[in-house]
Amino acid sequence: MLNVAPNTALHAHQTVCSRLAELSLPVWRVDASGNVLAAPDVGGDIGRLLRSTPITELVSDAARSLADVDKPQIITPVSGFSVIAVPERQRRRCVAWTIALAPSGEFMLGDRFQLACQSAGLPPEQAKQALAALATYTPETIRHLAAMIGWSVADLVGEADSRHAIAGFTRQLTEDFETIDLLHSLARLMGDPSRPQDFVNRALARLNDSMQFAWLGCWVASDPRLARLPMPRTFLTGGSPLPETELSAAADSLARGMTADSKPLIISEAPETGLPRGVQCIVQPVARNSRLLGLLIAGDKQSGDPGVTSFDIHLLETAGAFIAAVLENGALYAEQSAMFIGSLKALTSSLDAKDRYTAGHSERVACLARQLALALGLPENIAERVHIAGMVHDVGKIGVPEAVLLKPGKPTEAEFAMIKRHPEIGYAILKDIPLMQDILPGVLHHHERYDGKGYPSGLAGEQIPLFGRILAIADTFDAMSSNRSYRPALGRQQVIAELQRCAGTQLDPALVPVFLSLDLSFFDRLMAAHRDHVTDVAARAA
Amino acid sequence: MSVTDRKPVVLVSDDEPHIRAIVTAKLRSAGFTVYEAGDGQEALALARELTPDLLITDLHMPYMSGVELCTALKADPATSDIPAMLLTAHGFLVGGDELSRTNIRSVRSKPFSVRDVLQDAQRLLQAA
Numbered sequence: 036m037l038n039v040a041p042n043t044a045l046h047a048h049q050t051v052c053s054r055l056a057e058l059s060l061p062v063w064r065v066d067a068s069g070n071v072l073a074a075p076d077v078g079g080d081i082g083r084l085l086r087s088t089p090i091t092e093l094v095s096d097a098a099r100s101l102a103d104v105d106k107p108q109i110i111t112p113v114s115g116f117s118v119i120a121v122p123e124r125q126r127r128r129c130v131a132w133t134i135a136l137a138p139s140g141e142f143m144l145g146d147r148f149q150l151a152c153q154s155a156g157l158p159p160e161q162a163k164q165a166l167a168a169l170a171t172y173t174p175e176t177i178r179h180l181a182a183m184i185g186w187s188v189a190d191l192v193g194e195a196d197s198r199h200a201i202a203g204f205t206r207q208l209t210e211d212f213e214t215i216d217l218l219h220s221l222a223r224l225m226g227d228p229s230r231p232q233d234f235v236n237r238a239l240a241r242l243n244d245s246m247q248f249a250w251l252g253c254w255v256a257s258d259p260r261l262a263r264l265p266m267p268r269t270f271l272t273g274g275s276p277l278p279e280t281e282l283s284a285a286a287d288s289l290a291r292g293m294t295a296d297s298k299p300l301i302i303s304e305a306p307e308t309g310l311p312r313g314v315q316c317i318v319q320p321v322a323r324n325s326r327l328l329g330l331l332i333a334g335d336k337q338s339g340d341p342g343v344t345s346f347d348i349h350l351l352e353t354a355g356a357f358i359a360a361v362l363e364n365g366a367l368y369a370e371q372s373a374m375f376i377g378s379l380k381a382l383t384s385s386l387d388a389k390d391r392y393t394a395g396h397s398e399r400v401a402c403l404a405r406q407l408a409l410a411l412g413l414p415e416n417i418a419e420r421v422h423i424a425g426m427v428h429d430v431g432k433i434g435v436p437e438a439v440l441l442k443p444g445k446p447t448e449a450e451f452a453m454i455k456r457h458p459e460i461g462y463a464i465l466k467d468i469p470l471m472q473d474i475l476p477g478v479l480h481h482h483e484r485y486d487g488k489g490y491p492s493g494l495a496g497e498q499i500p501l502f503g504r505i506l507a508i509a510d511t512f513d514a515m516s517s518n519r520s521y522r523p524a525l526g527r528q529q530v531i532a533e534l535q536r537c538a539g540t541q542l543d544p545a546l547v548p549v550f551l552s553l554d555l556s557f558f559d560r561l562m563a564a565h566r567d568h569v570t571d572v573a574a575r576a577a
Numbered sequence: 578m579s580v581t582d583r584k585p586v587v588l589v590s591d592d593e594p595h596i597r598a599i600v601t602a603k604l605r606s607a608g609f610t611v612y613e614a615g616d617g618q619e620a621l622a623l624a625r626e627l628t629p630d631l632l633i634t635d636l637h638m639p640y641m642s643g644v645e646l647c648t649a650l651k652a653d654p655a656t657s658d659i660p661a662m663l664l665t666a667h668g669f670l671v672g673g674d675e676l677s678r679t680n681i682r683s684v685r686s687k688p689f690s691v692r693d694v695l696q697d698a699q700r701l702l703q704a705a
Contacts, residue, residue: 126616126639196594203595210688345666345687 044123047191048133051121051184055135059169061085063134064123069099072131080157080165085136087154089147094118094134103129107185109177115142117172119181121188133188137172137180210346213245217350221357229372231365232266235358239272242354246347249335250275253321253358254286256329260366263373275334277310285310286330293330295322299351301343310334317343319351323359328366331355379426382464386433389441395565396513399558401425403509406553407546411505424477424502425509431461431478443520455490458482477502481510484541504543508534508550511542516562584610585702586627590620590646591635591664596687600633603691604698617641621649624656631702632661633694636671644671647679660701664689 052062061075071094074086084090097112101120111117116138123131142148143163152159172180224237239251250273255261257268269283277285293300300318302310310316314335321329333351336343383397405422413421432440435457439450446454462479465471480494480503487495494503515530525533531551538547587609591597594615601611612627614620618640624632632650634643641649643663650656662683663671671684682704683697 127619200594200598203593204598207595349688 044125044130044192044195047188047195048121048123048131050191051133051188054187055184061136061169063094063132063136065094065098065132065134067129067131069095071095075136080155080162081169083155084151084157084162084166087151089150089154093147098132098134101132107181107188109181113142113147114145115139115170116145116147117174117177119177119184121184124192135180135184136169137177138166138170139172140167140170142166142170210349214346214349214353217241217245217353221354225357225361228361228364228368229264230266231264231361232270234361235270236272238354238358238361239270242350243272246333246350247336247338248333248347249273249337250333252282252286252332252334254283254290254330254332255362256290256327258326258328258362258366260370261328261362263369264365266365276314282332286332289318290327290330293318293320293327295320295325295327297327299348315343317348317351319348319355321355321359321362323363326363328359328362331358376423379423382430383426386430389437395561395568396517397426397429399513399561399565400428400506400509402561403512403550403553403558404505406557407505407509407550410549410553411546420473421477421502421505424474425506427461427465427474428478428481428506428510429457429461430464431457431459433464434460445521455482459491474502476500477506479503481506483507485543486540489541499543504546508542508546511537512550513558516558518566584608585631586610586612586629587631587633587698588612588614588620588624588627588629589633590614590617590638590643592616592638593635596635596664599691600694603695607695607699609698617643617646620646624650624659625653628656629659630705631698632659633698634661634663636663636665644675644679644681647681648675651678651680658705660705662694662697662701664694 048064052064055062056076059077061077061081062073063071063075064073065071071091074091075082077085093112093116097110097118098120100110100112101108101122103122105122105124107119107121109117109119116136119135119137121133121135122129123133143159143166148162149159152162155162157165220241221238224234224241226233235253235255239253243251250271252272252275253270255266255268255270269279269286271279271282275282289300297320299320302316302318303314310332316332316334319331319333320327321331331351331354333347336347387395387397401422402425404425405418408418408421409415432454435453439446439453442450458479458481462475465478466475477500480489480492480499483489483492483494483499483503484507485496485499485504487493489499499507512530512534515525515533516527518524534542534547534551538544587604589597589600589604589611590613591600592615597613597615601613604611612623612629614623616639617634620632620634620638621641623629624646632647634646636643638646643665647661647663650659650661657680659680661679661681662685663681664685664687665671666687671681676684682701685694685697
């Protein structure tokens with residue numbers, strides 16, 4: 036992870052140097068070993084004099100004699116040649132010195148001055164004249180100047196440190212905002228529990244907005260509860276270099292080494308996992324209630340800090356927690372749905388067990404009704420409810436005496452009156468089951484007639500609930516297509532003709548043509564299987 | 578001197594100034610006296626000078642890491658009792674062997690909740 040030390044001191048010193056230059060004070064920058072890094076950028080005779088070797092050596096020697104203290108020092112290596120040295124510190128170590136010259140007239144009386152003039156090729160009188168304007172410092176003014184420079188540097192460095200801290204805060208704030216925004220987005224994206232795949236896709240897309248990785252993938256473990264849900268097992272967003280099957284295999288092998296409590300894994304070079312070489316990936320376990328439900332994988336970081344950061348992992352963990360919740364909800368929902376349907380089947384099986392002629396009838400009516408509902412343009416979730424209505428529409432027959440129900444031949448008036456009560460009995464049986472309310476009208480009114488001559492309520496036309504009208508057609512079709520004790524099954528053409536004849540009287544004339552357009556091959560397979568079953572049973576009984 | 582006589586002294590060591598600022602502000606508002614260090618060596622020097630009641634340190638720092646710092650403190654009888662809390666970036670684990678040579682009582686990964694850090698600090702100071 037990069038941790039570049041801020042060079043706040045350098046900038047501060049550069050500012051000080053430019054300020055001193057405005058005051059015509061010559062400044063050197065010297066490293067901790069005394070080597071001159073920058074000589075005064077002054078023109079004319081003064082410049083040549085100051086950059087001469089004797090002067091340069093004087094400054095270097097002065098620098099080497101400096102103490103490592105955090106305040107300006109005044110040194111006078113040669114009479115009249117006073118320098119103010121300010122340390123440039125980085126991480127509490129002195130890395131360089133800013134050295135300002137504050138000379139006085141005495142310097143020009145000394146040997147070093149003569150040497151410097153010689154070296155610079157300057158006549159001493161000329162050099163004196165050039166230096167005269169600058170060489171006005173007294174010990175007192177030098178002390179004042181040193182103090183001011185020291186404060187100035189301290190203020191500038193302090194300000195630079197503050198800016199550095201602010202940059203840190205800004206980065207932190209930006210990351211925190213991204214995280215919070217991700218949390219909000221994911222919370223809002225949670226929807227239909229029977230379709231966890233919708234959330235996973237949306238979550239990956241949203242995560243992609245916040246993360247700078249080339250691709251993101253989610254792999255769902257083979258949890259038996261989730262197996263009931265028709266959803267894909269791998270999800271990918273971005274440009275994965277791996278085809279889905281390979282990603283799935285790689286995820287499979289990774290998951291074997293992880294548990295619900297595993298920490299996120301950062302993988303760089305792991306060819307045995309099947310993930311692409313030379314690419315950094317983060318593998319985040321998706322887990323809930325101590326169960327590993329899947330893996331969330333981010334691959335190939337694109338920008339920002341090239342190493343994986345805590346922030347990257349945090350985002351992945353956040354999304355992983357949401358995905359885990361949604362998958363768990365999906366699994367629970369599927370389990371609950373299965374339990375519900377299973378209970379209904381148990382209920383209807385008890386009826387089917389008694390009467391081999393009606394066995395399978397409910398299942399076939401349910402399938403036909405569902406097909407018709409979809410053909411009418413009803414949404415999938417409503418068609419599912421119609422299917423359930425079909426499964427239970429005859430459950431009220433349990434309340435009809437067996438002798439009446441199984442009697443071969445036509446029932447008497449009294450017997451028919453008992454049979455006609457089965458819609459109401461079915462309604463009574465089902466009415467207290469929560470979430471069955473939308474199915475009850477279909478159960479109660481599946482024997483109403485379009486012309487109002489049906490039972491139990493004599494409802495007519497559109498007054499009859501839609502589920503009831505749908506079930507009526509499916510029920511009639513299956514009854515005619517089945518062998519009864521008093522007559523054999525009617526041929527397909529005959530059934531069709533009969534349905535058309537009943538359109539407008541017994542059956543809804545708008546629904547009949549739609550029903551007749553359905554593909555009945557599935558129905559025929561169910562019927563064939565039922566007949567085989569009945570033959571087997573009869574053969575064994577004989 | 579018992580903890581109730583004076584405010585407990587905490588030394589916070591991290592090279593990122595904004596992290597120091599966040600932790601320090603939280604601890605000060607809870608009544609602690611807090612000193613700051615920007616690198617491992619500065620922290621070691623300050624710890625020896627102040628003998629704080631608690632050290633909270635980052636793992637990755639210039640000159641000396643958090644683990645090296647805590648190892649040095651444990652090795653010195655004058656500072657070996659100071660409990661320490663280690664803050665690490667995600668994915669960096671410190672081995673059990675290494676930890677046993679320090680007085681680190683708690684390890685937290687970043688990003689951390691500063692509220693959790695305060696609770697931890699109070700817990701460690703109670704236990705002392």
